[in-house]
Amino acid sequence: MAPALRLDGVSKRYGAVRALDRLSFAVPEGRFFVLFGPSAVGKTTALRTIAGLVVPDAGRLEMFGADVTRAAIASRGVSMVFQSFALYPHLTVYENFAYPLREMKVARDEIDRRVRETAAMLRLSHRLDRKPGTLSGGEQQRVALGRSLIRRPRILLLDEPLTNLDAKLRQEMRTELKRLHAQFGMTIVYATPDELEALSMGEEIAVLREGAVVQRGTPDALYEAPRDLYVASKIGSPTINLVEAVVRRGGEGVETPFGALALRTSAAHAGERAVLGIRPSDLRPAGPDEAALPASVRLIEPLGDVTVVSFALAGEAGPILKVVLPEARALGMKPGDAVPLVLDPGKIHLFHAGTGLAIREPAPA
Ligand SMILES: Nc1ncnc2c1ncn2[C@@H]1O[C@H](COP(=O)(O)OP(=O)(O)OP(=O)(O)O)[C@@H](O)[C@H]1O
Numbered sequence: 616m617a618p619a620l621r622l623d624g625v626s627k628r629y630g631a632v633r634a635l636d637r638l639s640f641a642v643p644e645g646r647f648f649v650l651f652g653p654s655a656v657g658k659t660t661a662l663r664t665i666a667g668l669v670v671p672d673a674g675r676l677e678m679f680g681a682d683v684t685r686a687a688i689a690s691r692g693v694s695m696v697f698q699s700f701a702l703y704p705h706l707t708v709y710e711n712f713a714y715p716l717r718e719m720k721v722a723r724d725e726i727d728r729r730v731r732e733t734a735a736m737l738r739l740s741h742r743l744d745r746k747p748g749t750l751s752g753g754e755q756q757r758v759a760l761g762r763s764l765i766r767r768p769r770i771l772l773l774d775e776p777l778t779n780l781d782a783k784l785r786q787e788m789r790t791e792l793k794r795l796h797a798q799f800g801m802t803i804v805y806a807t808p809d810e811l812e813a814l815s816m817g818e819e820i821a822v823l824r825e826g827a828v829v830q831r832g833t834p835d836a837l838y839e840a841p842r843d844l845y846v847a848s849k850i851g852s853p854t855i856n857l858v859e860a861v862v863r864r865g866g867e868g869v870e871t872p873f874g875a876l877a878l879r880t881s882a883a884h885a886g887e888r889a890v891l892g893i894r895p896s897d898l899r900p901a902g903p904d905e906a907a908l909p910a911s912v913r914l915i916e917p918l919g920d921v922t923v924v925s926f927a928l929a930g931e932a933g934p935i936l937k938v939v940l941p942e943a944r945a946l947g948m949k950p951g952d953a954v955p956l957v958l959d960p961g962k963i964h965l966f967h968a969g970t971g972l973a974i975r976e977p978a979p980a
Pocket residue numbers: 629632633634652653654655656657658659660661808
């Protein structure tokens with residue numbers, strides 16, 4: 616079956632800026648797909664191109680198998696919710712919902728039915744007579760969403776829709792959006808610079824950099840096997856620990872500031888500078904008789920049920936590594952304490968220092 620959406624080599628320049636640089640990806644029908652990356656990587660331009668608000672300089676855009684690269688906006692069956700959504704302030708919530716349907720010349724009875732259905736779905740039934748200015752931020756955002764959903768788009772484009780909400784509302788809306796997606800199964804392309812939003816809602820995530828996809832995959836795949844340092848440092852919280860190392864000769868592992876580590880490394884990289892990536896959840900305090908790396912506590916950050924502890928390895932001048940511990944495990948630790956750490960070599964990520972690309976260990980013989 617043709618994907619709901621396919622971008623193939625889509626490019627867009629603004630003067631010297633390459634907003635999109637041969638951007639390519641496909642989204643199967645019904646998927647919650649996230650475009651993830653920091654500011655200015657081209658997320659908004661990508662969504663505007665899909666919506667038809669931007670005409671690409673090069674490349675091809677398909678929806679459900681048909682070429683829509685130059686198709687009229689209205690014919691595309693997509694609807695976009697912007698970061699700074701604009702509601703009609705002088706119209707009630709009911710009329711804000713009804714407006715797009717009136718434009719589409721939908722019959723009055725049908726409009727009423729769909730307005731009430733959409734309001735119920737977004738828990739806004741008790742707000743239909745109100746004007747947007749009298750609603751909370753979260754309610755206003757739900758009205759903006761409803762105005763898009765009521766048209767029953769085949770593809771819904773959401774551009775950082777939760778950015779203007781406070782933390783608690785953002786959390787509620789994340790749950791709400793997942794629920795709506797599960798209930799209606801529409802294809803969603805969701806742009807965000809927020810890692811938590813990307814990981815918690817995305818069934819699949821495309822990590823963008825300079826107008827192109829660096830890596831795409833499920834949240835787990837991106838976390839477990841980042842293809843380079845960029846993806847490794849953007850996915851995972853607290854951020855992955857990075858330590859400089861040198862690949863030893865003869866596939867014997869790597870040399871680090873805290874000693875040699877036995878890793879399977881390819882002879883092809885012998886002698887090269889590398890960067891170790893160690894997730895804060897992949898280190899733990901050693902048991903009584905375990906082989907461990909000497910470390911001392913530098914800083915303790917309690918975060919509720921977990922505590923992030925920064926350790927100095929190989930003396931005070933050595934690298935500082937963050938470790939996530941269950942609250943109880945960090946209880947009683949104080950700066951200066953010696954706490955040897957255990958690191959599972961199987962969990963270490965290794966990157967080429969020059970290119971930033973992951974160095975994949977050769978499979979065991
Ligand atoms: N209409 C425009 N005119 C000139 N430059 C533009 C225009 N639209 C986007 N750009 C530039 O293209 C690049 C990509 O912008 P875009 O808004 O797509 O990024 P983004 O990832 O959505 O960022 P943000 O998260 O800040 O919205 C940026 O450098 C931006 O300045």
